[in-house]
Each structure stands twice: as structure tokens, then as C-alpha cells.
Amino acid sequence: xxxxxxxxxVSVAPGQTARITCGGNNIGSKSVHWYQQKPGQAxxxxxxxxxxxxxxxxxxxxxxNSGNTATLxxxxxxxxxxxxxxxxxxxxSSDHPxxxxxxxxxxxx
Amino acid sequence: xVQLVESGGGLVQPGGSLRLSCAASGFTFSSYExxxxxxxxxxxxxxxxxxxxxxxTIYYADSVKGRFTISRDNAKNSLYLQMNSLRAEDxxxxxCARAPRYSSxxxxxxxxxxxxxxxxx
Numbered sequence: 001x002x003x004x005x006x007x008x009x010v011s012v013a014p015g016q017t018a019r020i021t022c023g024g025n026n027i028g029s030k031s032v033h034w035y036q037q038k039p040g041q042a043x044x045x046x047x048x049x050x051x052x053x054x055x056x057x058x059x060x061x062x063x064x065n066s067g068n069t070a071t072l073x074x075x076x077x078x079x080x081x082x083x084x085x086x087x088x089x090x091x092x093s094s095d096h097p098x099x100x101x102x103x104x105x106x107x108x109x
Numbered sequence: 110x111v112q113l114v115e116s117g118g119g120l121v122q123p124g125g126s127l128r129l130s131c132a133a134s135g136f137t138f139s140s141y142e143x144x145x146x147x148x149x150x151x152x153x154x155x156x157x158x159x160x161x162x163x164x165x166t167i168y169y170a171d172s173v174k175g176r177f178t179i180s181r182d183n184a185k186n187s188l189y190l191q192m193n194s195l196r197a198e199d200x201x202x203x204x205c206a207r208a209p210r211y212s213s214x215x216x217x218x219x220x221x222x223x224x225x226x227x228x229x230x
Contacts (some may be wrong), residue, residue, distance in 0.1 A: 001171070031214035035154070042204060043146075043154065044218040049214050086154050090215020096170050097215065098144065098156025 002091040004101035011107040017076040030071040030089045051102030082108045087109045111135040118224030131188040131205030139183035142208040147201035195228045
């Protein structure tokens with residue numbers, strides 16, 4: 001089955017740029033989606049189809065996807081961005097197609 | 110306003126059964142694909158199961174295949190997850206999650222708040 005690999009943690013100072021990676025075999029050929037989850041809350045979609053943002057998500061959140069790595073970029077990081085972030089793909093070639101990465105804890109220093 | 114409200118969680122003994130429900134409102138439920146996603150305490154998200162809008166296509170994670178059954182009642186705007194032969198490793202918060210219409214890329218645009226299932230003796 002398809003595997004997505006994320007770093008367990010990323011730290012960044014307020015106002016700086018955070019980059020969270022999601023690795024997978026030829027992930028550039030798939031659509032990658034990103035979710036933000038704060039403690040005790042349900043996940044929230046922040047980027048879909050590699051780089052699109054749902055309404056209400058700040059432009060500071062952006063995504064890219066190429067080769068074996070997809071990246072969620074958060075510009076001008078704020079304290080409120082501290083959360084767990086998960087990448088996800090739908091592996092349509094599989095009979096168990098839902099796949100999440102292990103998650104990355106973003107810490108704002 | 111789109112709302113997904115899960116219910117049916119609780120404490121169950123190993124080997125027992127539980128049926129989760131997800132009540133949907135604020136959208137035409139029968140037109141949307143639905144999923145169950147779970148999260149064990151302190152762990153990451155794990156996709157559990159998918160059902161198409163008509164119920165004709167269903168997928169399961171290997172970890173639950175043969176034990177869990179997803180279903181839906183479009184007349185009642187409800188999604189279900191029948192969980193049998195429960196194990197300690199099934200302990201998790203279970204979320205229902207909607208896939209957007211007219212998209213085949215398989216993301217989840219709305220989530221419920223989750224219901225906690227605890228499997229323990």
C-alpha cells in the first residue's frame with residue numbers, strides 16, 4: 001500500500017516561513033491534500049489538490065507537489081498556526097485507497 | 110450550514126460490537142461520498158472506510174476489513190459504521206468526513222466532531 005512520510009516536528013519563529021514535507025513514491029503524480037488539527041478539535045482542510053485553498057483559509061497557506069515530495073508552506077507564521085498537520089492522498093489504484101501521512105507537529109517558538 | 114454529528118461511541122469489551130452513526134444536515138446527503146476516519150489517543154489520522162453516494166462502492170482499510178461494515182441511509186441522511194470483533198487497537202475517536210461533490214481526488218471538506226470508542230475490559 002502507498003506510504004506517506006512526514007517529519008514528526010517542525011519549529012519556526014513567528015513571522016518566518018514553515019515548510020512541512022510529505023514524501024511518497026512519485027507523489028507528484030497524485031493529488032495531495034493537507035489538514036490542520038488543533039488539540040481536541042477535528043481536522044480542517046487547508047490545502048487540496050496540491051495547491052488550492054478552501055474558502056476562509058488564509059493566503060499564507062500554500063502547497064506544491066513534484067517528484068517524490070509535496071510541501072505545505074505557511075508564510076508569516078503566527079502563534080495560532082501551531083497545530084498538527086497531515087498530508088493525505090487518495091490512491092485510486094488500491095482497494096484501500098485512503099492514505100494519511102503520520103503527521104507533523106508545528107511548533108511556533 | 111453543513112453539519113456532521115457522530116454518535117454511538119462508548120466503552121465496549123474486547124470482542125464486542127458497536128454501531129456508530131453520523132447524522133448529516135445542511136446539504137444533499139445522497140449526492141456525496143462519505144468516509145470514516147479514526148484517531149487513536151495521541152496518534153495520527155487513519156482512514157477507515159469509504160462509501161459512494163449510492164452505497165454501491167465500498168472500501169475498507171486492511172486493519173478493519175472483515176470486522177467493520179459501512180452503510181448509509183440516504184432517506185435518513187445518515188452514515189453508519191457497524192464495528193464487530195472489536196480490539197483494543199480499535200480504541201480511537203471516529204470521525205465521519207464528507208468528500209466534495211464533483212471531485213475524484215478524494216479529499217474531505219467537512220468533518221464531524223468525532224465520537225470516542227474505547228475497547229477495554
